[in-house]
Amino acid sequence: MADTPDKTFPAVQGGGSLIVAWQVKGKRILVVGGGEVAAGRILNCLNADALVTVVCPPSGLNPEVAHRIAQSQVTHLARKFEPSDLDGADMVLVAVDDPAASSEIWQLCRARRIPANIADVPPECDFYFGSVHCDGPLQIMVSTNGKGPRLASTIRKFIAAALPRDAGRAIETVGALRVKLRAIAPRPEDGPRRMAWMTKVSDKYSWDEMCGFDEEDMANLLRYYPSGKVPELDVLRAMRNGDENQLDVFDGSFGFSVGA
Amino acid sequence: MADTPDKTFPAVQGGGSLIVAWQVKGKRILVVGGGEVAAGRILNCLNADALVTVVCPPSGLNPEVAHRIAQSQVTHLARKFEPSDLDGADMVLVAVDDPAASSEIWQLCRARRIPANIADVPPECDFYFGSVHCDGPLQIMVSTNGKGPRLASTIRKFIAAALPRDAGRAIETVGALRVKLRAIAPRPEDGPRRMAWMTKVSDKYSWDEMCGFDEEDMANLLRYYPSGKVPELDVLRAMRNGDENQLDVFDGSFGFSVGA
Known part of the structure; x- marks a missing residue:
């Protein structure tokens, strides 16, 4: 969409995302998978006061996810995903090394209009995650829109260092x-x-x-x-x-x- | 949700939002209202390559929104909102000074599972907006989780000034x-x-x-x-x-x- 230069109004830049602070307090988020990526997602969700359910066989649990389960910070379904797991879910995050299974979950979420993110499969994502700095009520999210996830983390650290400590x-x-x-x-x-x-x-x-x-x-x-x-x-x-x-x-x- | 201190894993902070980069490229976003708040929302949506429809009587259009319409950057329905406007909408943003009408739209969106934001009515929002710095593919969003919208903008400017120009x-x-x-x-x-x-x-x-x-x-x-x-x-x-x-x-x- 081309924008005509105008002195009065900001020009449209395009190419970005709509960055929003999703309200998940008390909402049910289903996390499919229990590896390292899932661990990061789970922490994001808990920091936003969501009710998190993790579905993953015990053998697939990373130590951090196992810790969250042991601390009762999340509910654990100790098995593989089943379609009925989507009942009542307000959001679904998938982080498993199984493209076929992931795609199937994505399609199910589409049909039910449940917002979903399939890790590492951009076309199967309603939203992406970025690198987030948290300091009490202050949250700063850095997104490179997929161009450099590592750089997003570097920029986040740069910002955290530049901000006054309090x-x-x-x-x-x-x-x-x-x-x-x-x-x-x-x-x-x-x-x-x-x-x-x-x-x-x-x-x-x-x-x-x-x-x-x-x-x-x-x-x-x-x-x-x-x-x-x-x-x-x-x-x-x-x-x-x-x-x-x-x-x-x-x-x-x-x-x-x-x-x- | 209390977290037991642990040396190994990050503690849950709570009280935040799930900040995400929503993918709206080619998605239909309905904006109800054409005032100053709507103008800001519309720019956010256009910067994320969304297909924006604005529903608002001609008398309610702010100059920036009128400019976007004149430039064909958005589709304009020159009348008040009607429930059928939600057909095919992937997201709804409401910014009108009519709490009763807003609440009604929120309920309709809930029923259809369309993510929605009713400006200035936090309980009627699936997500909030923050203050966003854009520089090409880099997007940095500052949220104070409703504690200080003005401060979010100040912090955004501070960050923009601290970042290397390129x-x-x-x-x-x-x-x-x-x-x-x-x-x-x-x-x-x-x-x-x-x-x-x-x-x-x-x-x-x-x-x-x-x-x-x-x-x-x-x-x-x-x-x-x-x-x-x-x-x-x-x-x-x-x-x-x-x-x-x-x-x-x-x-x-x-x-x-x-x-x-």
Whole structure:
């Protein structure tokens, strides 16, 4: 699909994938196979709070998969795949060294409209996996769209090294701040105002600065919400020491004070 | 799901999503709505080579969506959503300011097992979007799992700035090298040897070094494949100048020479 150059709107690049954060919490994912590839898939699924069932004869279990089974982190069907295993499955991941059997499972999933990934068989995949960096609520996924899986892992490590160490915590902080804000300004009609203020907060501080915010900082910050203002970092820092004079930055038109 | 600490296997973190690169090339994606959010979704879909249909009355079209329609980048149904619009849809993205209508579409998609995303209604989403950096075949997606959408965008920009400018090109290079390698060692039974050598290549050079590889460098590099070796970067660089003496690093046991 060709795109006409346009100064106003982004040009279509093409050739990529639609990268999405699939919600599998409490969903049933069937993993067919118990080798090294399956072990990686299983960890991805468990990190996303899925209910995982592994179907694989005991002889095919890699030590990590055996560990997950022993820890009851996954359900184990100690035999080969049977079509009825698909009953109730929300997603299917196949990682076995048997192209014919894999293809058969793919066809069954197609017929039932169950999203599936057959490892190492790109045409038999509704989706691919990439290399994912996890840090608390922060997830960063690197995909090379099949051009260099190894390089994807290298880039993921590069990014992990470049990120401030507490990046995940900064996000927890922002998430917590949003929840606290909603508690003090709960009405739906406050939505736009809440959102505008959160945007101001995100724009005011670098996210490594936000890594350093503690509960006290957040409580102090929220005192500014009624004014619609966001303090400079040094002002916020000074408030840590109980330097109430800093509150002079309020313009006085708001008498409202937040749970101080 | 609690995880017992184990020195050998990664602990389950939980709380994340299953981040995947959905394959939508040639797939039909129905976008309900034509506002700003829809515009962003549509671009994501077009960048992934999907066939996009937008259903929205003409009065609801944002300028970018109108531009995509005028450029025939998407199909336009100039009216409100009708259930029959779901016929043949592989995925549905809803971005309209009408919670009741949205919920109804979500229920219809559930019944038909069509993956769907209702913007701003997390419980009515099979998947979320994140902030995506695209550079050719390289795609990096940042998700904060709903804790800080704005921060996700900040982190994406941070990563984009930290990456070498030609990162996408490095990946094209590795992809091209893999294709060329497959041409000179095409047999399925060469697979493990090919993969082992590509791994050596990925481990030998930093990926910003690979950004600089041109066609000649790749041809020179491939001459090492029969030996199973990968030359030091300075050796490869020296070969650019036709310094054939560098080829002394071959141990002589391979007479095979690659398309020089």
